[in-house]
Amino acid sequence: MVDKIGETNTLCPVCMKTIKAEKIAEDDVVYIVKTCPEHGSWKVKIWNGVEHYKYLYEFAAVPKTPEKFAVPQIKDCPHDCGLCNQHMQHSCLNVVEVTNHCNLNCPICFATANGCGYDYHPDMETIRGMFKTVVDYVKSPRCIQLSGGEPTVRDDLPEIVRMAKEMGIEHVEVNTNAVRIAKDIEYLRALKEAGVDDFYMQFDGTKDDIYLQTRGKSLFELKEQAIANCAEVGIGITLVVTVSPNINLDHVGEIIKYAATKVPTVKGVHFQPISYFGRYPVDPENNDRVTIPELAQAIEKQTKGMLKADNFIPTSCSNVYCDMKSLSVVLPDHSLFPLTTMALGPPKKTDDVADKTRGEVSQFWRFIENSMDGEDENRSDDGSWRTFVSRAKTHYLTVSAMAFQDVWTGETDRWERCCIHVVTLDGRLIPFCLFNVTNNEGETLYRKKTFCQ
Template identity: 35%
Template sequence: MSEHDVILHQTQSVCPECLRRIDAAYRLAPDGGIFLHKRCPQHGDFRTPVWRQGQGLPDFRDWVTERVPAPPQQPGHAADKGCPYDCGLCPDHAQHTCTGLIEVTRRCNMACPVCYASAGRDDAGDLPLDEALARLRGLRAVSGACNVQFSGGEPTLYERLPQLVAAARDLGFGLLQVNSNGLRLAEEDGYARRLREAGLDSVYLQWDGPDDAVFRKLRGRDCLAFKRQALRRCAEAGLGVVLVCTLARGVNDHLVGDLLRRAVRLGPAVRGLHFQPAASFGRVPWALDQSPRLTLPDLMLALERQSDGMVRARHFHAPSCEHSLCSFSAVYAREGEGLSAEPVGATCCGGNGARLDNAEGARRSRAFVAGHWGAPQPMPDAADAFSRFLNASGADRRFTVSAMAFQDALSFDVERIRGCCIHVVVGPGKLIPFCAYNLTARNGQPLYRGRAS
């Protein structure tokens, strides 16, 4: 830490060695880099890059917006030890559920070198159907008509998945989405259609680059051919698809522009391209302090430079749902095989420097994701201008570019986790913020995963 660093904001984090809660601060270095600094009395100092300034990039102080908290109406756990140790959610959590994530299996038909769930290399089985249904009912009771993502492992290996999707549709949830590597969707004729007929809206399709060289590094095998087949089958079935790219510095960060152009050309079934800069939890082939991490501004700048200006850093907005440092997005109109010169209409974001109400932000985010990422369908709630915009500009005519920066033990910020709106359902009515659920110490010891009930 330099004596010339400027403290921008003070918060709390955890020690990456022992997961003890400790004080932390965002500090601006003389070179324009912003780092999260923290000190554990037992394990010493830690410094992690989280933002960068300059070159037309958004200023940290303008990007981070003050929020009006929206605590859970039905907390599942008392506030006792303090964040992040009371997840359930506790009464001190500051944001409603936008997406409830249900891991239906630990099994996987791949064993990727990078896997946040560490799936595919053990004998752990499926979530019993009665437990899966109980979690759905509990989620509906405490979080209302939020969006639902079925995950794993590889959720398409869960043989009762169509039945579970139909049950979620009957319960009146918003968007129903499956997070998939695409292998079964590609190989089994009619499977995508079965899921669509059950009520599925969207597939969150793992897609890390424009060529197989990237897949071999991150997934351990060639994947492009079956990914394309999976996309074709989803399009034929009427499912919306979001391509999801795990991004690692030195592996595929130089290919984001190429991937963007190809994603747009893949056609209207592809609703958007979503980037997830690699975080160090689950199974990764690097040490925590050697993580090939990219900040959100790093990605904004790479997209602008590599797309020849098709998208620009100034196009992107902070979220109105999760914490400002967690994500960005912009929505464009499709124009031939390209995108409009400027973003169009509203997005699920819309941070504009004003004080934001978390409850309204969550509502807008749920509405946007359900109306844009899923299969074409009219939205029932068209009473306001935002909903009318979504109805009037069909999903097949829009394309979203977005990113989510997950937190690991080095970048963890208690304020960010309290603002999380993506909640893993670990029991009936028991929810844990995604990054808290996946948080692991340097030695691999989890805070929650595999220990929650």
């Protein structure tokens, strides 16, 4: 039985013109179905579990719209984005690309680094202008991610970080493959001293046969050295995993277990189900995709229920079908004590998702603190609530995921609610997925024309 459960606008995977699409439910799977008059039809899997998909509507409410818009009223969303007054979410994270050069040549690369057909390596004044866009259009606290390419190929990256801080950007994260910070600890120290707050580190598994497929070379030993260097310098890391059903979906539990042994240097694991833009190894079929519910179920199974699918909730910012997140305390035996759960029920407002999570955790802490009174003070610290609370301040782990949209899966409804934006040279903020989207021939909608001015 096939049920129509929604409508949206999307892109043709060939010409990238805006076309209409339907969302249908069939055999407990949600698909987006679309037809281009010139190039044919597509039926693409976007979610597993129809009732769960419908239930998440309860999370959706009025978002926080941007206070300022960089472009006037547009004619054809998503072709003249920037952000416009149709955009329905403020900016939480701004991606500033500082190069398209890279010291790897990965088979999987959203930016097609080292092979995009143009050279992009802006000077300091150009980067200053991009930071000014963030300062002008984003309300404090301002968070940026320096990306590329590989940002650490720039010897002047510490100066770039320092400039960002001086201009009023509070949080600076560096997106890196970790090659240089593993090999050059003095460069790492310089980044720390300049003001880098954390690293967003490419990490596809704990076995080199995975890296040979995703990155083209053995890298696990180098990743471990980078983590050790960050521990020595005192800077946190989020491990970022590109998840492919054909390569490492069966390895996600091991990655979480590994991360738990590297806390407190490792602060989180962020899974990104593979999206087909930029450079990728196959022409995607539905069995080449991993949906967020499939990933959550795989995590539950592979961790033997230590982290359950029910422990993941949507965040307060992006569209409810874009991401999931959990927060756990890491116990001395490296097991996880989850603090988030869908069993609490959805909040009634999008803005309340983060507040609800904080509220539940706050209530939990108050319960713990109350339990410290009286008898608890006379107990040994081993196994006490006091020990738990003390450990939880540093030994925690977020496990999250974000399903980026490609030209086959993209929906205008989700682009309009995106809170992760790429800063362009001409002073615009473009949703990350939309900025990186490419058609079936690898042609870009925004990336090349924006960075080839």
